[in-house]
Structures are given as structure tokens and as C-alpha cells.
Amino acid sequence: MSVSDATTALTEELAARDDMIVCEGVNKWFGDFQALDGITAVIKEREVVVVLGPSGSGKSTWIRCINRLEAHQEGRIVIDGVELTNDLRNIEKIRSEVGMVFQQFNLFPHLTVLDNIMLAPIWVRKKPKGEAEELARSLLERVGIPEQAEKYPGQLSGGQQQRVAIARALAMEPRIMLFDEPTSALDPEMIKEVLDVMKELATSGMTMMVVTHEMGFAREVADRVIFMEDGQIVETGTPEHFFTNPQEERTKLFLSQIL
Amino acid sequence: MTATMGDPAAGAGPVEPWDGERGPAQKPEEPSLSAGEWLGRNLFSSPVNSLLTVVFSLLVLLAVRGLLNFTFSEERTWRAVKTNMRFLFTHAYPQDQYARIWVCVGAIAVLSGLSVGLLARAGRGISMKKLSMNLMATGGVIALGIVLREPSAIVDDEGVALHRDASAAGGDSFVGWLDANAFAVLVVLVLANVALAVWFHLQGTYLRGGPEPRTAHGALVLVSVGVLIVQQYATGEVVRESFADAMSDRAWWWLAAALLAGAGAALWLGLGDARRRNTFVPAMYVFFVGAGVMVLSAWVYPWGHYGFLEGEFINEPGRTVAMTTKLPWTVMLVLLVATFELGRVLRAAGAGPKLRVPLNLLWVLTPFVLYWAVLRDPDLDWDHVLSTDLPMAVFFAAFGGLVVWFLAHPRIGEAGRVIAVVLVAVAALNWVAAYFGWYPMLQKARISFLLLAVVALLAHNFAGDRAQRMKLVAVWVATMAVFHWLVTLVNSPSTVDTPTDALIGGFGITLIVAVFTLLLAFPMGVLLALARTSKLPIFRVLSTAYIEVFRGVPLITVLFFFTLIFNLFLPDNMTLVDIAGATIGFSLFSAAYLAENVRGGLQAVRRGQYEASDAVGFTTVQRTLFIVLPQALRVSIPPLVGQVIATFKETSLLAIVGIFDFLRIADKVISAQSEFLGVKREGLLFVSFIYWIFAYNMSKHSQRLEKRLGVGER
Ligand SMILES: Nc1ncnc2c1ncn2[C@@H]1O[C@H](COP(=O)(O)OP(=O)(O)OP(=O)(O)O)[C@@H](O)[C@H]1O
Ligand SMILES: [Mg+2]
Numbered sequence A: 001m002s003v004s005d006a007t008t009a010l011t012e013e014l015a016a017r018d019d020m021i022v023c024e025g026v027n028k029w030f031g032d033f034q035a036l037d038g039i040t041a042v043i044k045e046r047e048v049v050v051v052l053g054p055s056g057s058g059k060s061t062w063i064r065c066i067n068r069l070e071a072h073q074e075g076r077i078v079i080d081g082v083e084l085t086n087d088l089r090n091i092e093k094i095r096s097e098v099g100m101v102f103q104q105f106n107l108f109p110h111l112t113v114l115d116n117i118m119l120a121p122i123w124v125r126k127k128p129k130g131e132a133e134e135l136a137r138s139l140l141e142r143v144g145i146p147e148q149a150e151k152y153p154g155q156l157s158g159g160q161q162q163r164v165a166i167a168r169a170l171a172m173e174p175r176i177m178l179f180d181e182p183t184s185a186l187d188p189e190m191i192k193e194v195l196d197v198m199k200e201l202a203t204s205g206m207t208m209m210v211v212t213h214e215m216g217f218a219r220e221v222a223d224r225v226i227f228m229e230d231g232q233i234v235e236t237g238t239p240e241h242f243f244t245n246p247q248e249e250r251t252k253l254f255l256s257q258i259l
Numbered sequence B: 001m002t003a004t005m006g007d008p009a010a011g012a013g014p015v016e017p018w019d020g021e022r023g024p025a026q027k028p029e030e031p032s033l034s035a036g037e038w039l040g041r042n043l044f045s046s047p048v049n050s051l052l053t054v055v056f057s058l059l060v061l062l063a064v065r066g067l068l069n070f071t072f073s074e075e076r077t078w079r080a081v082k083t084n085m086r087f088l089f090t091h092a093y094p095q096d097q098y099a100r101i102w103v104c105v106g107a108i109a110v111l112s113g114l115s116v117g118l119l120a121r122a123g124r125g126i127s128m129k130k131l132s133m134n135l136m137a138t139g140g141v142i143a144l145g146i147v148l149r150e151p152s153a154i155v156d157d158e159g160v161a162l163h164r165d166a167s168a169a170g171g172d173s174f175v176g177w178l179d180a181n182a183f184a185v186l187v188v189l190v191l192a193n194v195a196l197a198v199w200f201h202l203q204g205t206y207l208r209g210g211p212e213p214r215t216a217h218g219a220l221v222l223v224s225v226g227v228l229i230v231q232q233y234a235t236g237e238v239v240r241e242s243f244a245d246a247m248s249d250r251a252w253w254w255l256a257a258a259l260l261a262g263a264g265a266a267l268w269l270g271l272g273d274a275r276r277r278n279t280f281v282p283a284m285y286v287f288f289v290g291a292g293v294m295v296l297s298a299w300v301y302p303w304g305h306y307g308f309l310e311g312e313f314i315n316e317p318g319r320t321v322a323m324t325t326k327l328p329w330t331v332m333l334v335l336l337v338a339t340f341e342l343g344r345v346l347r348a349a350g351a352g353p354k355l356r357v358p359l360n361l362l363w364v365l366t367p368f369v370l371y372w373a374v375l376r377d378p379d380l381d382w383d384h385v386l387s388t389d390l391p392m393a394v395f396f397a398a399f400g401g402l403v404v405w406f407l408a409h410p411r412i413g414e415a416g417r418v419i420a421v422v423l424v425a426v427a428a429l430n431w432v433a434a435y436f437g438w439y440p441m442l443q444k445a446r447i448s449f450l451l452l453a454v455v456a457l458l459a460h461n462f463a464g465d466r467a468q469r470m471k472l473v474a475v476w477v478a479t480m481a482v483f484h485w486l487v488t489l490v491n492s493p494s495t496v497d498t499p500t501d502a503l504i505g506g507f508g509i510t511l512i513v514a515v516f517t518l519l520l521a522f523p524m525g526v527l528l529a530l531a532r533t534s535k536l537p538i539f540r541v542l543s544t545a546y547i548e549v550f551r552g553v554p555l556i557t558v559l560f561f562f563t564l565i566f567n568l569f570l571p572d573n574m575t576l577v578d579i580a581g582a583t584i585g586f587s588l589f590s591a592a593y594l595a596e597n598v599r600g601g602l603q604a605v606r607r608g609q610y611e612a613s614d615a616v617g618f619t620t621v622q623r624t625l626f627i628v629l630p631q632a633l634r635v636s637i638p639p640l641v642g643q644v645i646a647t648f649k650e651t652s653l654l655a656i657v658g659i660f661d662f663l664r665i666a667d668k669v670i671s672a673q674s675e676f677l678g679v680k681r682e683g684l685l686f687v688s689f690i691y692w693i694f695a696y697n698m699s700k701h702s703q704r705l706e707k708r709l710g711v712g713e714r
Helices: A003-016 A059-066 A088-097 A113-123 A129-142 A158-170 A188-203 A215-221 A239-244 A249-258 B035-042 B047-072 B079-083 B085-090 B095-118 B128-148 B174-180 B182-203 B212-233 B243-249 B251-270 B273-278 B283-300 B321-348 B352-375 B382-407 B414-436 B443-462 B466-491 B506-532 B537-552 B555-569 B578-604 B607-615 B620-635 B637-655 B662-672 B681-709
Strands: A019-030 A033-044 A048-052 A074-079 A098-101 A176-180 A207-211 A224-229 A232-237
Touching (some): A019 A207, A033 A059, A033 A074, A033 A232, A048 A059, A048 A215, A059 A176, A059 A207, A088 A098, A098 A158, A098 B607, A113 A129, A113 B620, A129 A158, A158 A176, A158 A188, A188 A207, A188 A215, A215 A239, A224 A239, A224 A249, B035 B212, B047 B128, B047 B182, B047 B212, B079 B085, B079 B662, B079 B681, B085 B662, B085 B681, B095 B352, B128 B273, B182 B212, B283 B321, B321 B352, B352 B466, B352 B506, B382 B414, B414 B443, B443 B620, B506 B578, B506 B620, B506 B637, B506 B662, B555 B578, B578 B620, B578 B637, B607 B620, B620 B637
Parallel strands (some): A048 A207
Antiparallel strands (some): A019 A033, A224 A232
């Protein structure tokens, strides 16, 4: 089987999967400044997409539009069949299906690690306390820090905090996980422990959209790489295609700067 | 006491630095300094430091001497305060109902004991080292006070000081000379200190930290203290005791100083350095011992002064205030100790986290129950209770319970919103009807409906499984029970007969107004702060307007408005009694300030916290309750406590609107009694002292709270 055959097969297989995130002509302005300019993309179930681009290109803005931390002004965003509109009920539904991990962790400092993870399942998912705690402990196990359950976020290292943040998002049993530069605030020796958790997550079949500067992660884990600049999607492709044979000048320039 | 001794692991606390894979490291012990070393390092470590120490200790000693001489002067009529203890604390609350006061004090003792025993993460308490040092220091300070005080004047049978001829005063003994030139002598002594400081500095001794500077400066300070003492024994116009008489007159004080210092020294010597450091007693035990000694002493010796009982001065030896209240005080102390121990037992059994919320609720509820059910002794109309109050309470509990059960279903969806809206409409219509007088209905039914509507709106935020919904229903039923019971009590006339509408006066009313003010103002302040930071402009504008109006108006105007003018706007059959008006005025005023403090806290909550809450799917209500407010309130503890203390002290304005509060009794009532005509300063000093004790404790408590919640640690 040639490379192109394999690609075709993969594309066909992908096409058969459900659409998880659909963006059509999404525009967003901050005042007069256009941060997103005609974003159109489809992300399939179990797909791992890495979004790259220079600083200020709108990566965060896009990913934040997907769970309505920012509101887009034009175009359509459909998450797992539900369109994001001003309707509060849709927003609540989508937020509980989309987990998000932030660059700055944003753990709740006044709650223990366990409570950080349990709070949303109990109050949003209406899970009984015991069940929620069981879930929280198993998730801590999964991200490799079961022994930190009773501590407060301020007592953990950055890498541990970010893993708690991932567990907190997973506790909602989301169908999609969004990561906005999850390792950018971490010391180098902690980056790996977080990336390992993310790789494991990708292997388990989670639909993921990841903004990151970790090229190694993009190469190894991503099904697809999206390159953005000035609020537009410049180029899309498999990591192999993207890193070895980029089509666009701007992509080449970007890659030459960071690689 | 032994239970907590030698248990260093008990107080290790949850906050340890992250220690990765390493085992827990042992913190090296700091070597303890001797007193001399401590002085050398902290008070005489450099020339400038030494001079500051010398000058400020002289100033402090002068001020203390002045205060002691004022307090213990034969011109002071402390009898005025001792006699009027009852007046100062409860004003005209009837003597035959006094047991009710003790029930209130007892209830507070029980709650305090439980709370402190159960919740206060007292850490390890006070170390024996600190305890013995404090005991010795207290003994030392008392001893210093005894010698620093001037000799008492010799008085005649009526208590008037004996005078001698002006010409015979003075004399040219050494003491007389010292008295005449005290200021010059002290200046010379300070200059000598300056010279010493310079000399030692040139020698470089300060840098090496040798003992000479502190010894030399210390000797000069002692000489200065000697001047301050000896000077007062010069012969003046007033005939005073000799030094020997003064000291023997103060034998009881000497005994107290010796006992305290002796106990401290015995502890210090009895335990080795390691045991002194590592043996801890709960701080409450120290308080218990102190209070126990005072209470027990009343059983042994009739100290104090006769009191003002049943409207007249009781002038029998043996019927001092201490004697007539020793039994209730003993009971109070026993209650406090017993509940403290109970709390500790429960805590040890791991019941702490479970009891925290009920206990806090009890604290909130207690003032209402104590005031309306205990102090006011309500005269219940049982026919009305059985025919109207009880059925209505049962109806709202049952109906509301069903509504809550239904609306807290996780999948209630659209139907829930519709029901909530209908209930809100009904509640609103009830008030419109009340305004036009259309539809007669008891006010509490309207309030119950309003509560139900609010609960209906919020219910889906707290939805959950069956157990969770049962809990919500139980909370609703309990709320209705308490609410209807309290309203029934409030609506019943009081059987306690007092000359003023305030029921109780003195410190009692000060506390009651302060507590109710805070209970009303706190929720209002939080809501105002949330409204002021809300996204909806209407809330923002209203709240800002409210806050700015109340912050721009003097408190006294607000109080006058609610005690004098407000009644003019009320319907004919309604009046607001002064005390309620004043409480409302205080609450509205404090709420504006509290709101600003909370707003400061809200601004300190980072944007990421909002985003993270939104991202996990919290509703705005859940986000506010679980994430934003807890963090905001923590940050604003220092200013909030400042505001609480301010409100507590501001209640002294009650005097101006005609209520017999603590200050007014000291200021106006006592000084008008025929026996104490014009005696004011003693009462004012006493009142300030009590205010200070309370304010100081609040401030201390807030510091502990801050530490415990780790404000500023992030
Ligand atoms: N709240 C805001 N108000 C105004 N402008 C904004 C706001 N948020 C983002 N922007 C602007 O939108 C543009 C895109 O920002 P965005 O944060 O999405 O970039 P990014 O690709 O995530 O960059 P980085 O790699 O630095 O995180 C930037 O020029 C930024 O200044
Ligand atoms: Mg970004």
C-alpha cells in the first residue's frame, strides 16, 4: 500500500466518524480588531488536532469560542450536534461535554484536590457524593497522583497542578477536551509528566484540540495539525505532511523560526 | 491536660511544603536565647536602637505611672462602677426575671465551648515555655506597677484626703530636690545614655554584640525608673503614706505578683528546655484557670462591692455583686468547660467537619431565639397559634417541600422554569395586593411565598439524587419551622415589664444591636457587592447609588431618620420602636461599607477562576456560591473585621437617639445618682476597657482566622 493509499483510507475512515466540532465561517472581533477571520474546520470523533501559530494569531480565541468563554459574532459553531447560540441551555449542555485545560491551571485554591475534582460532577452532573469521590480518586490514579488527594493546590508543583486540572476536566466525562498551552507555564522537567497524561488520553480515544508549542507532541500524537495566522487558518495537514512538506510560505517561515 | 502533652505530631497541620519523594524532614530546633541575649539582640543591638529603647521605655513608664496614679487615686469613686454593675450590663431588666439573662449567657457559653473545642484548629496551644515566660512577665509587670504607683493619700473617715499647710510642703531633703528637678535629672540620664551609645559605638562593641552596652544602658534605665519612683515620695500638700506603709498596703498585689511569677518560675525550672518547648496546653485551659480562680474566690471571700438590687442600693456586707452572682458564674464556667471538653471529644471522634455547618447555623439562629424567646418572655396567644400560625406553617412546609422535591429533580427541564416563574409571579402579586389593601393576608404568608419563589428559582442549582433532594426538602421544612416560630414570637407581646421599650439596656443592648446589625448587614453587604459587580446595569446602578448614598450620609442622620422620622411614613397602626429603628439604621449603614469591602475581595478573584468555573459547567449561582464568594470573603477578612469592630463601637451612638446603652449609663445615668453625683470618669474608663477587650479579641480572632485560611499565602 502506498502512502497516498494509506492517506485515502484514513480520510475515508475519518469521514465515516461523527463530527464533534464544526466551525463554519467563524468571525470574531475585539472592538475593531478582527481576532478570528472566517475559521472553517471540522474535527471528528477521536481525532487529536494540534493548533499551531505565532503569538497573537488567535489560537486561544478560537479554542475559547468552542466552549463559549468567548462569544463569536458571525458564523456557526456546532458541538456534537448542538449549535452554540446565546441560548443558556445550549451553553450549559456544551460546557458540560467539553473539558478545558488552561495554561495557568486555574485550580480552585480554597478547595482540596479532591474537592476540586468532585465539585462539578456533584453539582452539574448531579452525581451522588460517594460516586463522585470514587470517580475523582480513580482519575487521580489515572493522572498519576493519587497520594495528593487531600492537599490544596498551593501545596503542589506546577506539573501536579496541571494534572489535577486535567483530572478535574475529565471528571465531567467530557466527549471533547480542549487544551490551551497546557505546558507553557511549566518548568521543563514537569512538561513530560503532563504530556504523558495527554498522550495516554489521546490513545484512549478522546477527541482533543490542543494549542501547544510542543512540536514533539504534535509529531507523535496529532492526527492533524492546523496552522493559524492573523485569525485565519493558513494550512491543515497530517503532522508528517506539515513538518516535512508544508505548502504555504507563511508555514515554512514559522517552522523555520521554531524548529 | 495530660492528653495533649508531649504530642508533637498532633499539630503538624496540613500545610507542609511540598516534599516530593523525600521523607518528611525534621526542622532543626533553634537554640533558645537567654533573657540577656534576647535584650542584646533586640533592644540594644545598635546605638540608635539602644537610644530608642531608652527613650521609649521612659515615655511608656511615664504614661503607665500616670494611668496607675489616676486609677488608684483616692479621688476615684470606683464604688460607682462596682455598685452599678447590673445597670451597666443590663440596665433596668427586672430583677425577678434575671434568670433569663443567665440562660442567655449560658447559651453563649455552651456554643462558645463547643465551637472552640470542636472547630478551632488551636494547633498545639500554648507551649509551656511561652506560658511560664508570660506568667513571670505578668508577675514582673504587676510588681513594677506596685512600686511605680505614688503612695496613697491618707484619708479621714469620709474618705477625704488629709492636707497639710502649703508652707510645710516640699522641704529640702534629697527626695524633695529630686522631685523639684525630676525633668532635668531624666534629661541628664538620657544624655548619659547618648554618651554611652557613642562611646560603645566607637569601641565597636555593638558590632561584636558584647554584653557591655546592654548592661550599661540597662543600669541607666534602672536609675531612671528609680527617679520616677522616688520622686513621688516627696512631701506635698496632700499627706501621703511612707514607702514602707505603701508597700505593706499593697500586700495583696504583692501576693498576686509573687504567685504568678512563682508559678511561672516553677514551671520554667521544673521542666527542662526540651520539655518546656514540646509540652503544650490548649490556650482555653489558661483562660479556664484564670476564670476559675476568680469565680472560686467569690465563694471564699466576699470581694467587690455591694450592688444595686431591686431598685435600691443594698448596703449589707456580704452582698457584693460577686457574692450575689457567684452561683450563676460558677454554672457558666462549668458549662463552658464541659462543652469545650465535649467539643474536643467530638473532634477526636472525627465529627468536626460534619458539625461545622450545624454549629454555625446555630450561632446565627441563637441571637433570635435568645432575644425573642428568652429575654422577651413572649405571651403566646395559644388559640391563635393553634388556629392560624401552626396550620400556616404546616401548609408552607408541606407545599414548599413538594415544590422543592419536584424542582430539584435533575431532569426537570422546562417545567421547572415555568413553575418557578409562576411562583415568583404569585409572590410578587401578593405584595402588590398588600400595597393596595386588596387581599387580606398575614404578612408572614407573603414572606413565605417570597421565600418559596426564591427557592424555586434557585432549586435547579442544587438538584441531585434522592438523598440530595431529601436534604433540600429537610432544609426547607426546617426553615419554615424556624421562620414561623420566630414570627409568632415576634408578634406576641412581651410579659417582661421594663420602663423603656428597649427591654434591656447597658452592655446587653450594645451587644444585641451589634449582633443583629451584623446579621442583617452581612448578607445585605454581600448582595450589594455582587450587584455592584454584576453584568446587569440595573443592579449595578441601584447598588452603586445605595452604597454612595449611605457612605455619604453621617451615621447619626441615618439613626435619627429611622428613630424619629420614619414612623411618620408608616401606616397609622404601625410604629417602629426605637431599638428596631436604630438596628435598621445601623444595618443599612454598615451594609454599604461591608459591600465595599466584599467588592475589594471580589476584585481579587482572578479571571481564571471564573473561566474555570464556567468551563466545568457551573451556573452563575453555583459559581458565585462555591468558587467566587469563598475566595472573595477570605481575602476581605481583615477589612471586614475592621468594619465589624467599627460597627460594634458605633453602637455607642445609641445614647444619642435616647437608648440606654452601655456608654449612656456610664456617662449620664450613674453620674445622676444621688450617691455618685458627677462621677463620670470611672465609668467612662471602665466602659472603654470593656469595649477594648471585645474589640481586641475580635481583632485577635481575625488574625487567627486569616492564618488558618491562609490569606496571602497563595
Ligand atoms: N479580550 C480581548 N480584548 C481585546 N483583544 C483581545 C482579547 N483577547 C485577545 N485579544 C487579541 O486577539 C488576538 C488573538 O489573541 P489570542 O490570545 O487568541 O492569541 P494566541 O494565538 O493564543 O497567542 P499566544 O500564543 O500568545 O497565546 C491578539 O492580538 C490579542 O491581542
Ligand atoms: Mg494563547
